[in-house]
Amino acid sequence: MKPAAKHRPLNALPRLLVGRHRSAGSDLALATVLAAIAGAANAGGFFALGQYTSHMTGHLSQLADNLALLNWIVVLTSLMAIGAFITGAAFSTALINWARSQHRRRQYALPLAIQGLLMICFSWGGIFSTAPGRLFALACLCFIMGMQNATITKISGARIRTTHATGMITDIGIELGRGAFGLASGRAELRWDRRKLAILLRLVLAFLLGGLVGALGYGQFGFFFSLPLAAALLGLSLPTLLARRRGGGT
Incomplete structure (x- = not known):
């Protein structure tokens, strides 16, 4: 019989995925989960806003087309989406670098936790029926996508990107x-x-299946389908953050 000490606690898997000590297997497992979440969130952006929020190529093309047509509202919307994505990537990178120098065990858990909290904010996007409210929801989701892509890029040493x-x-x-x-x-x-x-x-395939689930989920439950996505991100990150406070961690 195997010793009981070899049994991993329930929170061992999330701590393995986002812990400081990396392996190719943990990078791929985390990337697969995040790619599925990105696909679902991307579907949510299209459901809520009529735009795929991870598709920066599309926003750049839209920006160029509407500059030529002098359609300044669309131009400003595209600039905001691109800016939010870049800002999210920059914020995630700065946060990881700060945590790496201060609290190494939570350097990857922190960005995922913040993404989860922002997804909760996005889940209330249904109350924003005005144009400014919809722009806020678009910026919020683009920011999350930028954060996620930068997070997995940093974790994997630029080998993997989940929204690209x-x-x-x-x-x-x-x-x-x-x-x-x-x-x-x-x-x-x-x-x-x-x-x-x-x-x-x-x-x-993970991105595609996530998109399918997201399309069905957002179509059925609206903005509040963001809550399970937020729960997944928090479920990955909180065990590491809480373990550190107890003096444990990965």
């Missing part, structure tokens, strides 16, 4: 093209990286 589906799909195409050329030319060194391809497919 365009980049992930591009990398899938690169790997497939590289492998196809290697097979056709008989050059064994030009084989696709199966592990990298599996990771990319896993993250894209």
Whole structure:
């Protein structure tokens, strides 16, 4: 019989995922969860605001088009969305760097906890029926998306991004093209990286499934479907934060 000491407590998994000591497996597990949450939140942005809030390429294109048309309301909206995304990424990076120097055990848990709290704020977006209120909701969600992408980028050493589906799909195409050329030319060194391809497919699938769940959830429950997403983010982060206060932690 295995010793009882080897049994992990219920909060061990979240602390493993966001703890200071990293592994490729924990990075991928956390990235998969965050990609699913990002897909669901992105669907929430479209449901609530008619815009995909993680899609900065679309906002840049929209900005250029409407600058040409002199549609200043849309121009300002796009600038606000891009600015909120950048600000969220900058805030997450600054927070991680500060926590790294002050409280190393919670350097990754803090950004996720703040994202969870902001998702709770977004869940009340239904009360904002005015144009300024909708702009606030858009800025809030773009800020969260920027924070999340920066957080997993910092955690994984820039190996993984969870909201940048365009980049992930591009990398899938690169790997497939590289492998196809290697097979056709008989050059064994030009084989696709199966592990990298599996990771990319896993993250894209997680984002897609998250988007499907988010579309159904927001369609059925409205803004309040943000609450389960907030609970997931807080569930990942709070065990590490609370463990530190008790003198434990990862």
